Amino acid sequence: MTDVIELIQTHFAQLSKSEKKVAEAILAAPENAIHTSIASMAILAGVSEPTVNRFCRSIQCKGFPDFKLRLAQSLASTGSFVRREISAQDDMGTVVEKVIHSTISSLQELEKQIDHHALRQSVDILSHASRIHFYGLGASGPVAHDALNKFFRLGMPVDATTDYLMQKMTAAMAQPDSAFVVISYTGRTQPLIEVAAEAATNGGKVIALTTPGSPLSEVATVTVGVPTRENTDLFTPMVSRMLHLTLIDILMTGVTLAKGESVEENFRKVKGALSSTRRMS
Template identity: 30%
Template sequence: MTNTTGGLVMLKEMLEKLPPSEKKIASYILNNPRASISCTTSELAQLSQTSSAAVIRLCKSLGLKGFQELKLKVVGDLQKNVEEGYRDIQPNETHASVLEKMTNNSIQSLKETAEVLHLSELSKSVEALEKAETIHFFGVGASGIIAKDAQQKFLRINKKATAFSDLHMVAMLVGNVKPEDVVVGISFSGETMEVAQILELANKRGATTISLTKYGSSKVSDQATIKLYTSASKEATFRSGATSSRLAQLHVLDILFMCVASTQYNESIQYLDESRDAIQYIQQKQRK
């Protein structure tokens, strides 16, 4: 799914941030996906009243190797079943309807995240986290909760990890990071200035930086050496889209955790067992 779908999602999410010529091409593809997949680069340029060079630039803006890869992703999108999209709850919604809508939103968000998550960046992240001496997770507000969850997971397999929510505390930590450390900045919007500043500081110290944002260029992702994306869930009155985006962030960090644990499988099993034993020991002591 990651390799053969997601073209239309990428185009939709990047549309407003693209330069004028690339935006014209993206709009044409979104409005005429079936016609676009049968075009050559020059034919698409002519139909969108742009240039072949602009088509190539669009593909690069999407993080793709070329127009052929974009066409393959659009073809995959066209072969998928029609999806309902994100739906927010209405006044006096029935419990059954809320259940259905929230489940649909979560499934949609996870599917789209799988489509926009680049495997090459995922592999780089796993390698960096596996080798890291210490991992520093940082997010503000709801993203700070995601950071704490990630810290808890990696501590369970004996990876040194921090997840402070106080900006000054994080700045002190990151001000002393080493090249062997990894700093992960989490921000759904990608525009959280504090997170961007922490990644900038980490870059100056020579640490590896990883961003986790919604798809597209942003202040946070622009500061990261490795960029991970989630689906850009739609915000609405009751923030059901934001709820789904939180699940997508957790999903990506779960994937990272499982990948790292898999690469050191025997050690991870041992650490998990020891962590479980330690918790059970404390619980038994508290009951006495």
């Protein structure tokens, strides 16, 4: 049986405005929802009782009693963590709990939903690329730089570009054996969509770390989907950035394994170069 918390998070974007109010009320305090009547839930969410029932059916439950039963099972599952929105009333202890649990929940969801075929395609593209370009803007910029810090150790040409004009110029010079990793949580940042499309038009291979079905994914050669649900209108994405960093680590590991012994000497050189910078005692 599918975890009902995951069902809420997966179907959230497709819910009606009123149904989203029910979802938000439940995710804010899922433990309390188990013991709440449909009338109380309707009052809490500021909707009608029929809306609560419609919400339940929208996430594949037969009704509110069935939903509460499945919610209780979800919360009782070992290792199940719930993403909950932070509110202005939260104290620091609650903030710590919600942020950490949101991160764990999102990583668990990534593990379950990640497209292994897309990962294999991406690793193949990166392993055979003559040069790798990492593109990010705003909150995705630090992820691009982290990727540069990791991938250059492979001994292959790589750069990280967080300037739109530079992205435009490098995309214009794309070659069939060049790879472009474009990082965007929403996949709706227009400058990144434009440079990704230009790189693809000029023959480059574009790997998008983004939301599946987004405008960015439509112009990419391959999309590695990121499942997190964050309100980017109010907060700078935190969990999505953690997922992007995790995906970079996965891709880096995949390329390292694909290249085998040919990169081991590079790692030894880098480690040796850094040894004099470390204080041993």
